[in-house]
Amino acid sequence: MPHPPRQSLQVAAVQSLQGRPAAVVPKPRVPAREEDGPWHADAVCRRDEAGLFFAPSKEPTAARLSREDAAKRLCARCPVMVACREHALIQPEPYGVWGGLTAAERRVVLARRRRRAGELREAS
Numbered sequence: 554m555p556h557p558p559r560q561s562l563q564v565a566a567v568q569s570l571q572g573r574p575a576a577v578v579p580k581p582r583v584p585a586r587e588e589d590g591p592w593h594a595d596a597v598c599r600r601d602e603a604g605l606f607f608a609p610s611k612e613p614t615a616a617r618l619s620r621e622d623a624a625k626r627l628c629a630r631c632p633v634m635v636a637c638r639e640h641a642l643i644q645p646e647p648y649g650v651w652g653g654l655t656a657a658e659r660r661v662v663l664a665r666r667r668r669r670a671g672e673l674r675e676a677s
């Protein structure tokens with residue numbers, strides 16, 4: 554399904570999920586702020602299938618893993634992967650694949666960052 558120009562896949566995914574149970578509907582992405590830079594404009598996922606990045610309701614595990622792998626392959630060739638990943642970590646974005654990481658993987662990264670920050674505070 555082609556998306557209108559200038560619309561990110563993530564926004565399209567949110568719109569496609571509206572009407573589904575609240576537990577699987579990600580919060581709408583906030584519009585890019587000036588200080589975030591124009592990374593949305595170069596996102597590879599703007600041209601691909603919206604459903605790839607967010608789980609449908611009651612998705613079987615094998616289907617989820619396959620979908621997430623496909624999303625990560627797109628992220629791996631995306632020129633704004635680092636900016637997208639940092640955005641998803643800083644927000645934080647609770648659902649979907651962003652910057653090549655699933656929500657669970659982002660939670661691990663954030664936990665490591667918190668632990669590292671704590672260790673640095675103790676060391677100083």
Ligand code: SF4
Pocket residue numbers: 562596597598599606627628629631632633634635637638650651652653
């Ligand atoms: S890194 Fe992935 S989720 Fe982020 S903009 Fe690129 S393709 Fe989309």
